[in-house]
Amino acid sequence: MEVRVQLFGFGNVGRAVARVLLEKERFFREKYGLSFRVVSVSDTSGTAWLPEGIDLKEALLVKENFGRLSAWTNDYEVYNFSPSDAVKEIESDVVIDVTNDGNAHLWHLEALKEGKAVVTSNKPPLAFHYAELMGESEKRGLPYLFEATVMAGTPIIGVLRENLLADSVERIRAVLNATTTFILTRMEQGVDFERALKQAQELGIAERDPSGDVMGIDAGYKATILHCVAFKPITFDRISVNGIVEVTVDEVKRALAKGRRIRLVATVEEGKVTVAPEEVTGPLAVSTNENVALIESDLLGGLLLKGAGAGLKETASGVVSDLVKASLRLMEG
Structure with a gap:
């Protein structure tokens, strides 16, 4: 099954997530029957969007050399979307939020209303709006997963x-x-x-x-x-x-x-x-x-x-595990 993914946040953690998706592509396909197509990547400078899937290797190079996705001019148009616009405008199955946007609960709710699963490492949305977010997720029958918010990849949320x-x-x-x-x-x-x-x-x-x-x-x-x-x-x-x-x-x-x-x-x-x-x-x-x-x-x-x-690989472990979990649930349901 192919899963279309939107990635919000392309700082240290976002890039660590992208690397895991690149390096373990075969592992996810062979072990779970999943392939991930990242259709958009957003940082504070803009959103790179390509429905056929973004070249993550190139995205990493652009970010590491220029510090911002808006410098990516050759193959990609970089859009000036707000997160809410990007969630509504771009077709995807799972939205990943590894930003530290304190108001992200608003676009997490938008994503759920648009029929998308949400995976996040961002703490304030849950620390202030847990009941609302979980209520929406249950109403829609969609995964809302947040393992990496506590103890990075050590699976305390999953245990509880x-x-x-x-x-x-x-x-x-x-x-x-x-x-x-x-x-x-x-x-x-x-x-x-x-x-x-x-x-x-x-x-x-x-x-x-x-x-x-x-x-x-x-x-x-x-x-x-x-x-x-x-x-x-x-x-x-x-x-x-x-x-x-x-x-x-x-x-x-x-x-x-x-x-x-x-x-x-x-x-x-x-x-x-x-x-x-x-x-x-x-x-x-x-x-x-x-x-x-x-x-x-x-x-x-x-x-x-x-x-x-803490740590980039460790946090990416929690985020990508949740991505796999969300995808398998979508596959079942």
Whole structure:
């Protein structure tokens, strides 16, 4: 089966997704009977659209050499569509959103209304509009998948949505932001917060504007999404979030002296979500770019999920897995 795909976002993650589609084309065909035809690719400069399918190798070259798709002039017309226009105008089966557009829920709803499945790594739409998006997806009988919003490719959303169906989840405790883990690990070595943050930025671990990470907003979005999946819809503005900005080297050292480590911990219980620095031991005391989640449920007891929570290949793993899942569902239905 051939699946027509629209890709929104051609930054680092979007290009990682394109590379996976190119490099594993044969794998998807042989294992699942699927071939993906990317009919449009959009970045902030415009939308390259070709119904017969875009040459992803060429798209990657243009973006890497010129920094924007609008520089692609020879074979392709680049359209100045808004995401909503692109979703309505272009025929496709699956819309992939790897942007950080805070208003993307509007065009996700448009896509579902147009009969398209949606796959996304974009957190704010779900952290603020989960109930509306899932309601539309169920009404239309279309997949709306978002594995890569939490823990990159480590499949916590799949476990909660598809596997633990006999269990009542009681609590989730998780470290969900790799940037803060890096900074706190450097602080354990005596580096102060400002310098540790600067090192994280130099290594590309922290964004130029790191507030989303260090203020706990990123972890808060993820914890909100976990609550929506494990319990019931809640919105980000109803949770409690404290970041790591106030944490001092002295506090970190005092915790170490007691055999503990300070980490930014999300605690998710029914009706209550908190994100705050805490002294932890055991599995939550991670020290690399790994994320970790301890899911406590009535039947299984404790389930520990640990894996890469950041990284381009890792995030692309979550996105493309969802693309395969969405395509197989469309094939069945």
